[in-house]
Amino acid sequence: MIRIVEPVFSEEEKKAVIEIIESHQITRGKWTKNFQEEFARFVGVEHCFTVCSGTVALFIALKALGVDRGERVIVPAMSFMATIDAVYLAGGEPVVIDVDDYFTLDLNQLEDAVRRYKAKVVIPVHLYGGMADMEGIMELSERYGFYVVEDSAQAHGASLKGKKAGSWGHIGAFSFYASKNVPMGEGGALTTNDEKIAKSIRKWIDFGDHPAFNVRITEFQSAIGSIQLKNLPSRNERRREIARRYTRAFSKHFGVPLEREDSYHVYHLYTLTHPERDRIVEELKSRGIDARVYYDYLLHELRNSEHLPTPKAESFRREVFSIPVHPYLSDEEVELIVESVLSTVSSGNIVS
Ligand SMILES: Cc1ncc(COP(=O)(O)O)c(C=O)c1O
Known part of the structure; x- marks a missing residue:
């Protein structure tokens, strides 16, 4: 069988995993710090926070933007179920709209939906690795005042007009699940250029401010991500x-x-x-x-x-x-x- 996806690892990943075992620093070490910096640089943003999955990245993105009881969040009809589930988990109310010829959020319907539902957040999905119409979506965001979270789980390295997926919206959410273009096994990341939003993301990641899950990843995942990113x-x-x-x-x-x-x-x-x-x-x-x-x-x-x-x-x-x-x-x-x-x-x- 020619498989639909095939993550492949090299000697370099094997060496890194052994090095981590021998160092006894298996979490919160240099690989995790480095990977976050490398991924931010790659996407072209100031901040990157790794978390344990793409679903958690979407959930934290919505919470960091203030989604709570019943707030409207617009999502496209075509995506993996995590896109809509994260909205419910955050306490929001999704509104689902159609896609365009590129399998991504339909811009004409978006304007209609934003007006009708007064959406707080819109989640375009760069489905299959192709960019949504981010230029049009960001124009509407300025006009109507909604936040944009780019679901970039399938779009590591995709770009539009030279700007990468995850750097157009207020937040980018990525997955490093085993089948993704950057596979770690499990993992996710949030990217942003906005200092205030970064601060509010941090509250969901570092313990202290309010009840939160442990969403960290290990040094093993960060090392694999870092080497995969290079390739x-x-x-x-x-x-x-x-x-x-x-x-x-x-x-x-x-x-x-x-x-x-x-x-x-x-x-x-x-x-x-x-x-x-x-x-x-x-x-x-x-x-x-x-x-x-x-x-x-x-x-x-x-x-x-x-x-x-x-x-x-x-x-x-x-x-x-x-x-x-x-x-x-x-x-x-x-x-x-x-x-x-x-x-x-x-x-x-x-x-x-
Ligand atoms: C478009 C999309 N959004 C979100 C996710 C959720 O990511 P994860 O499986 O890491 O939770 C995935 C992948 O699984 C995805 O393809």
Whole structure:
């Protein structure tokens, strides 16, 4: 089976893990301090705080911005469930809106929703590694006074107009879960440029000010993150190279992922659309290719939440499927995937 994701570690990670064991400093040491500084520099922000997961990063982001009883938070219909669950956990009331052609928050509906619900926070998700329309969203944020938390769990290193994911909004929230472009096993981070917001994030991380969870990560995770981060630019480049090959091969027969103008898509997932999605996924699996559906649910249906009409997300939900695009695929594996995907639509089947 060619797996959908494949984290790969080198001798360098092994050496670092042994070094940490031998040093007896397994938490709150130099690796954690260094990784936070390195990640802040990489994203292009002043502050980075690592935490134990992306879900916790989103939760703390919302609390730090003052989300409490019943405050409205706008999220897109298409994302991993953590995006909406963090809103409920923080005590907020989500409003779910539609996505655009890039699988990200629809700007036209956003303005409508912000006016109607007087949202305190908006969470754009850079789904599959492609940037949401951050320029438009930040313009609306200035006009209407809402905060923006970028869910960048799938977008390490993605950028729009030269500015990276996690540096556009008031806060960026990242995940370092095992399948992500920077994998640590488990982990997350918050990024911000705002001194006041950083101070309020700290209250949720350092004990003392009010009741809070321990959300720290260990030196082992920070070391792995630090070494993975060093390799991220070349690995993102490889993902993009594979994606270009796929798009050339598939654009006649499938809906292919679009890249926003002047953006850098990091292809956490390569996602196609086709009306016969279920059959195609089954055929690919039987040929040993781990095709999967991200996601077969919409957030408001999953949690029975307030929402605006979501026709685009509903059609994507029925048609999306992702194929392996991780940087460890060999050229031969890429060609095998191309051939296999094309074979699912070449035998007289109806083609979209
Ligand atoms: C878009 C999105 N948001 C949030 C999360 C939550 O991150 P974690 O699994 O680290 O809690 C994930 C990934 O799992 C994700 O893909």
